[in-house]
Amino acid sequence: MKHTKIIDLINSTNFLHEVKAKGWVRTFRNNQFIALNDGSTIKNIQCVVDFENLPADLLKKIHTGAAISVTGTLVESKGAGQNVEIQVNNLEVLGEANPDEYPIQPKKHSLEFLREQAHLRVRTNAFGAIMRVRSVLSYAVHKYFQDKGFVYFNAPIITGSDAEGAGEMFRVTSLPLDNLPKKEDGSIDFSEDFFGKTTNLTVSGQLEAEAYAMALGQVYTFGPTFRAENSNTSRHLAEFWMIEPEVAFNNLDDNMDLAEDFIKYVIKYVLEKCEDDLQFLEERLLSEEKNKPQAERSDMSLLQKLNFVLENNFKRVSYTEAIDILKGCKPNKNKKFKYLINEWGADLQSEHERFLVEKHFKCPVILFDYPADIKAFYMRMNEDGKTVRAMDILFPGIGEIVGGSQREERYDKLVERMEAMGVDQEELWWYLETRKFGTATHSGFGLGFERLVLFVTGMTNIRDVIPFPRTPQNAEF
Amino acid sequence: MKHTKIIDLINSTNFLHEVKAKGWVRTFRNNQFIALNDGSTIKNIQCVVDFENLPADLLKKIHTGAAISVTGTLVESKGAGQNVEIQVNNLEVLGEANPDEYPIQPKKHSLEFLREQAHLRVRTNAFGAIMRVRSVLSYAVHKYFQDKGFVYFNAPIITGSDAEGAGEMFRVTSLPLDNLPKKEDGSIDFSEDFFGKTTNLTVSGQLEAEAYAMALGQVYTFGPTFRAENSNTSRHLAEFWMIEPEVAFNNLDDNMDLAEDFIKYVIKYVLEKCEDDLQFLEERLLSEEKNKPQAERSDMSLLQKLNFVLENNFKRVSYTEAIDILKGCKPNKNKKFKYLINEWGADLQSEHERFLVEKHFKCPVILFDYPADIKAFYMRMNEDGKTVRAMDILFPGIGEIVGGSQREERYDKLVERMEAMGVDQEELWWYLETRKFGTATHSGFGLGFERLVLFVTGMTNIRDVIPFPRTPQNAEF
Numbered sequence: 001m002k003h004t005k006i007i008d009l010i011n012s013t014n015f016l017h018e019v020k021a022k023g024w025v026r027t028f029r030n031n032q033f034i035a036l037n038d039g040s041t042i043k044n045i046q047c048v049v050d051f052e053n054l055p056a057d058l059l060k061k062i063h064t065g066a067a068i069s070v071t072g073t074l075v076e077s078k079g080a081g082q083n084v085e086i087q088v089n090n091l092e093v094l095g096e097a098n099p100d101e102y103p104i105q106p107k108k109h110s111l112e113f114l115r116e117q118a119h120l121r122v123r124t125n126a127f128g129a130i131m132r133v134r135s136v137l138s139y140a141v142h143k144y145f146q147d148k149g150f151v152y153f154n155a156p157i158i159t160g161s162d163a164e165g166a167g168e169m170f171r172v173t174s175l176p177l178d179n180l181p182k183k184e185d186g187s188i189d190f191s192e193d194f195f196g197k198t199t200n201l202t203v204s205g206q207l208e209a210e211a212y213a214m215a216l217g218q219v220y221t222f223g224p225t226f227r228a229e230n231s232n233t234s235r236h237l238a239e240f241w242m243i244e245p246e247v248a249f250n251n252l253d254d255n256m257d258l259a260e261d262f263i264k265y266v267i268k269y270v271l272e273k274c275e276d277d278l279q280f281l282e283e284r285l286l287s288e289e290k291n292k293p294q295a296e297r298s299d300m301s302l303l304q305k306l307n308f309v310l311e312n313n314f315k316r317v318s319y320t321e322a323i324d325i326l327k328g329c330k331p332n333k334n335k336k337f338k339y340l341i342n343e344w345g346a347d348l349q350s351e352h353e354r355f356l357v358e359k360h361f362k363c364p365v366i367l368f369d370y371p372a373d374i375k376a377f378y379m380r381m382n383e384d385g386k387t388v389r390a391m392d393i394l395f396p397g398i399g400e401i402v403g404g405s406q407r408e409e410r411y412d413k414l415v416e417r418m419e420a421m422g423v424d425q426e427e428l429w430w431y432l433e434t435r436k437f438g439t440a441t442h443s444g445f446g447l448g449f450e451r452l453v454l455f456v457t458g459m460t461n462i463r464d465v466i467p468f469p470r471t472p473q474n475a476e477f
Numbered sequence: 478m479k480h481t482k483i484i485d486l487i488n489s490t491n492f493l494h495e496v497k498a499k500g501w502v503r504t505f506r507n508n509q510f511i512a513l514n515d516g517s518t519i520k521n522i523q524c525v526v527d528f529e530n531l532p533a534d535l536l537k538k539i540h541t542g543a544a545i546s547v548t549g550t551l552v553e554s555k556g557a558g559q560n561v562e563i564q565v566n567n568l569e570v571l572g573e574a575n576p577d578e579y580p581i582q583p584k585k586h587s588l589e590f591l592r593e594q595a596h597l598r599v600r601t602n603a604f605g606a607i608m609r610v611r612s613v614l615s616y617a618v619h620k621y622f623q624d625k626g627f628v629y630f631n632a633p634i635i636t637g638s639d640a641e642g643a644g645e646m647f648r649v650t651s652l653p654l655d656n657l658p659k660k661e662d663g664s665i666d667f668s669e670d671f672f673g674k675t676t677n678l679t680v681s682g683q684l685e686a687e688a689y690a691m692a693l694g695q696v697y698t699f700g701p702t703f704r705a706e707n708s709n710t711s712r713h714l715a716e717f718w719m720i721e722p723e724v725a726f727n728n729l730d731d732n733m734d735l736a737e738d739f740i741k742y743v744i745k746y747v748l749e750k751c752e753d754d755l756q757f758l759e760e761r762l763l764s765e766e767k768n769k770p771q772a773e774r775s776d777m778s779l780l781q782k783l784n785f786v787l788e789n790n791f792k793r794v795s796y797t798e799a800i801d802i803l804k805g806c807k808p809n810k811n812k813k814f815k816y817l818i819n820e821w822g823a824d825l826q827s828e829h830e831r832f833l834v835e836k837h838f839k840c841p842v843i844l845f846d847y848p849a850d851i852k853a854f855y856m857r858m859n860e861d862g863k864t865v866r867a868m869d870i871l872f873p874g875i876g877e878i879v880g881g882s883q884r885e886e887r888y889d890k891l892v893e894r895m896e897a898m899g900v901d902q903e904e905l906w907w908y909l910e911t912r913k914f915g916t917a918t919h920s921g922f923g924l925g926f927e928r929l930v931l932f933v934t935g936m937t938n939i940r941d942v943i944p945f946p947r948t949p950q951n952a953e954f
Contacts, residue, residue, distance in 0.1 A: 003726060005626065005694070022726045024692070024915045038725070039693035040626055067691075067917040095886070095916030102914045119688040119907040120914070131693060135629040142619050149482065149517055152612040156945040157634070157701045158647075158678075158716055160952040170635075170671070171654065172647050172678065174705040177665055180654065188654055194647070194705055194715065195952035201635075201649065208945060208954060211596040214544075215501070216516035216608065217482070224634045224700065228651040228671055238671065239635055248515070249480060249499045409572070430596040430954055437579045437597070438501045439572030440544040468633040468685060475637040475672035477685060477907055 001071065007040035009074060010084060020071045021045060021086060022094070024123065027106050028062045034088075036068070042129050042276050046077060046085040054091065064106050065097030065123070111464055118468050118477050126284055129277035130465055133270055134453050140269035141222055141243055141449075144262055150218040150245065155205025157224065160197055161427060168228040169200035170238075201226040204446060207378070207431050209246040210407060213442050214434050220245040222449070230472050234461040235399065237450060239470035246444030252380075252389040252406040255443035256366050259393055259402050260314050263364075263452075267306050270456055278303060278456075285458040298397075302458040305396070314364040314393065317356070320344065322367055325360060326352055347374045350399050357394045365394045377417045379405040391445070398455050404445025411435040478548065484517035486551060487561060497548045498522060498563060499571070501600065504583050505539045511565075513545070519606050519753050523554060523562040531568065541583050542574030542600070588941055595945050595954050603761055606754035607942055610747055611930050617746035618699055618720055618926075621739055627695040627722065632682025634701065637674055638904060645705040646677035647715075678703040681923060684855070684908050686723040687884060690919050691911050697722040699926070707949050711938040712876065714927060716947040723921030729857075729866040729883040732920035733843050736870060736879050737791050740841075740929075744783050747933055755780060755933075762935040775874075779935040782873070791841040791870065794833070797821065799844055802837060803829055824851045827876050834871045842871045854894045856882040868922070875932050881922025888912040 003020040004012075023038030023045075031051040035044035047070050051059060062068065072088040079085065099105070104120050114121035121127045142152065158172050174194040175181065181189040190198045205221040212219045221244040228238065245258065271278065282302040289297045300308060317325075326332055326341040326348075339349050348367075357365050368391040372381060379388035393402035408414045414435055418425050425432060453465040463469040468477045480497040481489075500515030500522075508528040512521035524547050528536055539545065549565040556562065576582070580590075581597050591598035598604045619629065635649050651671040652658065658666040667675045682698040689696045698721040705715065722735065748755065759779040766774045777785060794802075803809055803818040803825075816826050825844075834842050845868040849858060856865035870879035885891045891912055895902055902909060930942040940946040945954045 007626065022917070023694075039628070039695075065915045067915040094918070095912075095914070097914040104914075119685075119910065120692075122689055122692040123915075128692065131630065131689070132628055135623075135627075138629050139619055139623045142616055146612075146616045149484065150612075151516070151609055152615050153608065153944055154701070154718060156716065156947060156952075156954065158703075158947050158952055160954070168651070170649050170651055172649055173654070174645070174647055175654075177648065177650070177652075177654070177657065194707075194949060195947070196950040197952065199952045208596075211954075212599055212608070212944065215597075215599040216605065217500075218517075224631070226635075230671075239633065241631060434596065435572075437572070437574040437581075438542045438544040438600075440499070441571070467630055467689065470633060470635050470672070472671060473673040475633070475635055475674065475676045477633065477637070477688075 003069065005040040006036065006038045006043070006045045009045055009086070010041065010043050010082075012074060012084065015074055015076055015084070017074055018071060018089075019074045019086060020069065021047070022069045023067070025062055025064055025066045025068060025097075027064060031059060034062060034068070034070075036070070037128075039128060042125055042132075042280050043082075046079060046082055047072065047088050047091075048085055049088045049091060058091065058093065061093045061096050062091075063097050063099045063102070065102045065104060067094040068092060069094055111461065115463055115469070122467070125280060127464075129280050130453070130457050130459065131467065132277050133274050133281070133457055134465060136270050136273050137266055137453060137456060138222070138449070140266040143269070144265045145218075145220045145245065148218065150220050151212070151216045153209065153212050153216075153219045153221055154223060155202065155208040155221045155244075157202050158195070158199050159202045160195065160199055161202075162198065162200065162424070167203045169203060170226050170228045172199045172201055203227060204242070205244050206246065206444060206446065207428070209244050209444060210378075210442065211430065211434050213246040213248045213444070214438065214440070217248045218245070219247075232472050234463075235451070237462055237466065237469055237471060240462075240466070241449040243447045243449055244444060246442065248440055248442045250406075250443040251441055252368060252391060252443060255404055255406060255445060256314075256316060256368070256391055259391075259404060259445050259447075260366070263393075263402075263447075264310050266452070267456060268310055271303075271306055271310075278306075281457050281459075305458075306456065309364060312363050314366050315361045316366045316368065317361075319367055319370045319387070322348070322356060325356065329355065329360070331355060345371050345373065353394045353399050354396075357399075358396050362396075364396070367392050367394065375405070377421045377423050378407050378414070380408045381413055381417070389443075395451075395455055397460075398451050401451045401455065402445050402447045404443065406441065406443040409435060409439045409441055411439065480546065482517040483513065483515045483520070483522045486522055486563070487518065487520055487559075489551060489561065492551055492553055492561070494551055495548060495566075496551045496563060497546065498524070499544070499546045502539055502541055502543045502545060502574075504541060508536060511539060511545070511547075513547070514605075516605060519602055519609075519757050520559075523556060523559055524549065524565050524568075525562055526565045526568060535568065535570065538570045538573050539568075540574050540576045540579070542579045542581060543570055544572040545570050588938065592940055592946070599944070602757060604941075606757050607930070607934050607936065608944065609754050610751050610758070610934055611942060613747050613750050614743055614930060614933060615699070615926070617743040620746070621742045622695075622697045622722065625695065627697050628689070628693045630686065630689050630693075630696045630698055631700060632679065632685040632698045632721075634679050635672070635676050636679045637672065637676055638679075638684075639675065639677065639901070644680045646680060647703050647705045649676045649678055680704060681719070682721050683723065683921060683923065684905070686721050686921060687855075687919065688907065688911050690723040690725045690921070691915065691917070694725045695722070696724075709949050711940070712928070714939055714943065714946055714948060717939075717943070718926040720924045720926055721921060723919060725917055725919045727883075727920040728918055729845060729868060729920060732881055732883060732922060733791075733793060733845070733868055736868075736881060736922050736924075737843070740870075740879075740924075741787050743929070744933060745787055748780075748783055748787075755783075758934050758936075782935075783933065786841060789840050791843050792838045793843045793845065794838075796844055796847045796864070799825070799833060802833065806832065806837070808832060822848050822850065830871045830876050831873075834876075835873050839873075841873070844869050844871065849894075852882070854898045854900050855884050855891070857885045858890055858894070866920075872928075872932055874937075875928050878928045878932065879922050879924045881920065883918065883920040886912060886916045886918055888916065
């Protein structure tokens, strides 16, 4: 007899038939009630065993974490909080989990402890819920773009570029590090490396996405990107997944519309598809925050916060307006900011972004038209000659979740900026050619996927929303 | 006025209204007919200009590759092969493409030449079609698994593993190669590297996927994987995308069923969604093969071949049966094989796989139960003690497209195999723990995505089905 997934059993009303279920024991109470989970849903199915008729040595093997197979009769449950249960006729232990050794016991474990057990933490309610939400959110990303006719495109991970303007890069090599080939002048001979030159891990697929948008019109990437920056914070990973749409003929306003519509779509999608998991995460957050002082608690519950994003327009504010607000605000005047805002041109720090989003506007904010000096070379220069058509989307609790721009499509202006900012034109010959042959207005943005998952799940550390996080000093598993 | 995508204009019957289109000029005939493409479809829309009323210097700028914007009236077309056209009232050149410099002219370019122009080749019919098919195929992969309740999961790209059993690895480092930190004994001090130890690019997410399947039941990865092998062939890439489903409680038969069902689903999906692109690729292949001797031409057209896969069961053959067939076959007896098959235990080469698929069975073949000695440590040992529950799926023209197995779920047997094959148990402590705590039967496979795209598009070189291929001596763009 084939087993049935627990999610299907729980939603079944086909009572009094024999069913088989397989999964892992979450708890075993009174030598009688097994809560069984198979990962298909956060809900466990209750399996009622007749302990008087089961061999004692079999009963002894039923512990949290053990894999078992049960056959029995599906019946309506009299217990609270569940509709169905299995009255077990037959039980087989597939794999034991010695309670003296198994680290995941039915009690509260700290997130720090669970990070050390990344191969097992997904067996807990919280991480099961997070990873299911993450998966559905990924699918929503693809569905949104595909339904609109975007072409999914894989930017290269290994790149010959030394700098793409977005951050420090990891070197990729197949040379023997303890015996590097040398040229006559003593320098390393990279012509002997796998690709015949130095290569790095990509920090962004944007430049290649631009080339593809100039042929296919609407494209998007969704792949891993890397930063070799020693940022040991709750918001940074060395390896993270990024979504980068790029659209021919879109200007910055179209770009903002796309980003806002996209974010609302994927949040709406998970709200509809992940009700049970989000309900659990909402309760988890409430109970986490119980122990915090009132001032540090969220104004809204998780579901309220997600619905708030859906129901409200993102506030669009120019950088210049934002600076005016920040210059005049209390924490600036009272010198509560670590970096005081004195003049136009200052780069905004996380404290400023959070003030704007969480205290001033109290909603997601799109900042646009940044000073050219603090932004990348490929952003389109405004007529004022000092600001560029950049935009950042800032989210409460998360900070920057999207960074994008209208791209500089004018060949001469682009060359000028590359020269001014010391960007290698020879290396980017192909990028320049996209401005030489059939250039057109185009725009795009990058969204750090894990920051979105952080927002949607209400978690606070980015290491808890990716299966096996990569951070400084940590590449375990 | 907002522009409309060309695919929507072509499918429109809302005639005699003003429309705007933007795109790139494919051809310009008789100073009158512009074939305009915006990447939304392989089809061009014909734009008819009244050259007597357009300024001569504007007309001179209309060349293949130029980006233009046209407004005009959508009318039924009298021309052959198109339903609609635009009678242009207004034309704007957004970006020129000097015909003396622009490499992609309306003539036949060799695939080799186009590889050197990977940023522009996607502006051709063939590469536009390939990349749209690739995108829809990607989506079909997600849709298949998500509809079945699988959890999409991102395996780490940077791994602390030195060997995962699947091939040579690239080293990842942030150490300065020209000034490597040394320990007292003169060896490199990797504790100063970003992750505090040596790291590499993943060759497979399978081991991590197994850990996730042991919690979430059904999972799949779809991400980039890497091989630092100097394989300069038309079937190998140093960077390629792989799909790796892993399912708890599945045995090898279930695994074969899943793989066959999955492949048929995604092929059916693109046949339905990419009719125009596949039609073009079918004709392209026919015209390519016209110049070949009869014996080298395909028996079937592209669409016939795809439908053949849908309509026929994959032939399931044990390794032992396959060896018997090969030992007795003509090319073996006549010593036409480069590697002659003399005895049970021989590793099958591409020539043998192709014989079985293309000459003997003439359909996709699933080979299973391979000798343990030629397979990886994690495959489940059969009762005979000499074969493992491995399977490979072989496709005509492609060779191996899927490699999978039922995994060794028994702790003692796994340790035994790791010892015998010299696999580091300390490094894989977490993998071993999945067998220690709640182990169960499980199976999975890996499918090289580019080989699938190769099969579906009828292309013959794997470098032509990924946007920016990475191969020995090549990391351009």
